[in-house]
Amino acid sequence: MGGRRRFAQGRDLTGLEIGIISLVGMVVLIYAGMHVGVALTLLSFLGVLAIKGRYVVASKLLAQAAADSIANHIFGVVPLFVLMGLLVSYSDIGKDTFDVANRMFHRIKGGLGIATVAANAVFAAITGISIASAAVFTKVAVPEMLRLGYTPRFSVGVVAGSSVLGMLIPPSLLLILYGFLAEESVGALFIAGVIPGILLSIAYGLAIVVMAHRFPAFVGGGDSGGTIAGAEMGWGEMLAKMAPIVCLIVIVLGGIYGGFFTPTDAGAVGALGALLLALAKRKLTLAGFWKVLVETGHVTVSISFLIISASIYTRMLALSGVPQWLIGSIESAGLGFTGFLVIYIIIVLVMGTVLDSTSIMLIVLPLVLPIVTGFGADLVWFGIVTIIAVEIGLLTPPLGIAVYVIKSTLDDDRISLGDIFAGAAPFAAIMVLVLIAVVLLPELSLALL
Numbered sequence: 353m354g355g356r357r358r359f360a361q362g363r364d365l366t367g368l369e370i371g372i373i374s375l376v377g378m379v380v381l382i383y384a385g386m387h388v389g390v391a392l393t394l395l396s397f398l399g400v401l402a403i404k405g406r407y408v409v410a411s412k413l414l415a416q417a418a419a420d421s422i423a424n425h426i427f428g429v430v431p432l433f434v435l436m437g438l439l440v441s442y443s444d445i446g447k448d449t450f451d452v453a454n455r456m457f458h459r460i461k462g463g464l465g466i467a468t469v470a471a472n473a474v475f476a477a478i479t480g481i482s483i484a485s486a487a488v489f490t491k492v493a494v495p496e497m498l499r500l501g502y503t504p505r506f507s508v509g510v511v512a513g514s515s516v517l518g519m520l521i522p523p524s525l526l527l528i529l530y531g532f533l534a535e536e537s538v539g540a541l542f543i544a545g546v547i548p549g550i551l552l553s554i555a556y557g558l559a560i561v562v563m564a565h566r567f568p569a570f571v572g573g574g575d576s577g578g579t580i581a582g583a584e585m586g587w588g589e590m591l592a593k594m595a596p597i598v599c600l601i602v603i604v605l606g607g608i609y610g611g612f613f614t615p616t617d618a619g620a621v622g623a624l625g626a627l628l629l630a631l632a633k634r635k636l637t638l639a640g641f642w643k644v645l646v647e648t649g650h651v652t653v654s655i656s657f658l659i660i661s662a663s664i665y666t667r668m669l670a671l672s673g674v675p676q677w678l679i680g681s682i683e684s685a686g687l688g689f690t691g692f693l694v695i696y697i698i699i700v701l702v703m704g705t706v707l708d709s710t711s712i713m714l715i716v717l718p719l720v721l722p723i724v725t726g727f728g729a730d731l732v733w734f735g736i737v738t739i740i741a742v743e744i745g746l747l748t749p750p751l752g753i754a755v756y757v758i759k760s761t762l763d764d765d766r767i768s769l770g771d772i773f774a775g776a777a778p779f780a781a782i783m784v785l786v787l788i789a790v791v792l793l794p795e796l797s798l799a800l801l
Contacts, residue, residue: 367403371672374399378715388711389654392661396668403671417664427659429538431652432619433523436604437479438644439626443635446488448593449474450496455585462564462571464502465510466557468493472514473521473553477601478626480523482746486515486754490761503572504767506563509775512754514556516743516783519709521549522605523619525655526709526742530735532659533666533717537732538615539608544732544797546605548740551796552786559782596632600625609800658710666718675722682723689727693791696720697741704745708753712742733790736797740787747780749773 365373374395381391393414400410453467453474460466471493472485479485489511497507519526522542531538564571585593604622607613613621630636636644669675682692696716703712717738724734746754755772790796 365402367672368674368677370399370402371669371674374668374672375674382707382711388714389657389661392665392714396661396664399668400671403668413667414664417667418660420663427532427656428616429528429619430525430655431648432616432623433480433525433528434651434655435644435648436523436619436622436626437481437484438647439623439630439636440475440478440600441481441484441488442640442644443626443630443633445478445597445629446471446475446485447492449597450489450492451585452590452594454496455590460561462560462573464493464497464500464573465506465560465564465571468497468510469514469517469553469556469560472511473517473549474597474601476518476521476549477523477605478597478622479518480521480525480527482515482518482743482754483757485518486511486757487761489515490758494758494762494764497573498764501572503570504764505771505775506571507775508758508762508767508772509777509779510556510560512747512752512758512772512776513779513782514553515754515758516746516779517549517553519743519746520545520552520736520739522546522608523615523622524739526713526739527735529655529659529710529713530717530738533662533713534721534731534735536735539618540732540801541735542605542615543609543800544736545739546800547796548736548786548790551789552740552783555782555786556779559778563778596629600629658714662714662718665714669718675719678719679723679726689729692723692727693737697737697787697791700738700741701744701748704742705748706751707745708751709742709745712745713738730794730798732801733794733797737787737790740783740790744780744783744787747773747776747783752776 377395378391381395382388397410397414400413401407404410449471450467453470454464457463457466457470468489472489475485475488490508493511494507497510498504518524522545524542524545527541527545528538530536531541560571564573600622603625604613604618607618607621608615627636685691687695700712700716703716707715721731724731746752749755752773755769755776758772759767759769
């Protein structure tokens with residue numbers, strides 16, 4: 353067959369045409385409701401079959417990709433950090449951090465919003481799951497803010513906006529997934545996410561102060577007729593609440609940064625520390641621990657399947673010649689790396705309005721990573737740019753997943769999806785500004801490496 357399949361009318365399909373057809377087919381299948389991993393695997397198999405013309409080759413590619421994708425011990429980082437995050441979520445650490453943050457910021461206008469951002473940033477450093485942050489702080493922060501006179505839109509918006517910190521501040525499941533797809537060090541990606549994550553947190557805090565003074569009708573918070581949670585907390589009690597959390601963060605991230613642990617080792621140490629912390633707080637029952645283990649298994653299997661699917665998809669694209677064609681097209685168009693990057697970010701932002709973060713990364717990265725490598729750009733920096741761009745989609749309609757999580761967790765029919773999207777809009781705009789800063793100043797993500 354010579355790498356070509358004969359069409360019904362006698363015209364040959366080249367590998368490039370097969371690859372492009374598979375891309376179109378993927379979009380159709382995903383929009384039709386098929387799971388992204390199933391769509392990737394099915395189309396990759398059919399694509400290799402069409403290119404090579406042999407079932408044996410296509411089936412062996414599936415088996416080999418599955419074995420190669422998750423055979424390395426570094427993959428152990430996934431279940432360990434998932435387990436750590438779920439244990440932390442289960443042990444009421446989110447409420448502790450929120451109470452301490454309230455004590456620190458309650459005298460500032462808009463202080464509960466700043467406290468929510470600060471608590472989310474700390475929580476993100478020991479969970480790495482944006483959806484978990486959105487669910488926890490919807491229960492912890494939103495009722496408290498509503499009780500003290502903050503507007504419903506601002507209350508849910510600040511939770512939605514700050515929840516995305518969970519995928520940027522390490523440890524982050526999206527950074528882990530990017531590390532596997534790009535074959536980059538997960539530890540280096542974790543370190544690279546620290547400064548952009550802190551920058552985004554500070555930008556959120558400053559924006560809340562500005563909004564509270566310039567747009568008080570949007571923020572609210574004028575009613576102080578209730579007692580603020582944590583406002584009467586003494587320094588000793590604050591220290592007692594935060595010391596275990598800070599120690600866990602220092603051990604995990606400090607161990608990676610200092611070279612004492614590999615990311616897998618750090619995940620194991622962090623999971624043990626989270627387990628001891630949950631037991632010490634007497635929040636973890638035997639039934640609860642079993643539930644955490646089962647959920648860890650579900651998340652790990654889901655991520656494993658996605659990584660395997662992406663690996664097969666990448667190999668099929670390489671066989672089809674689509675990445676090479678894209679590289680040649682960009683070079684002939686004279687766009688340069690800057691033009692390519694602008695187009696890439698716009699595409700990711702648009703995809704974020706209709707697809708979830710993982711799906712976007714699995715679809716676009718196998719296509720663009722060879723291009724980025726060809727331009728000689730730093731893949732760690734590019735990973736941080738990608739994560740920020742992808743995470744903006746968590747806040748944008750119609751498929752802002754963080755917004756839907758907040759709505760499903762929120763026990764208040766007065767607040768609609770439209771209210772949550774409207775409240776999250778200023779924070780999505782701030783993310784765009786931080787994204788531009790990271791693009792223009794790569795040192796923000798590479799300074800600690």
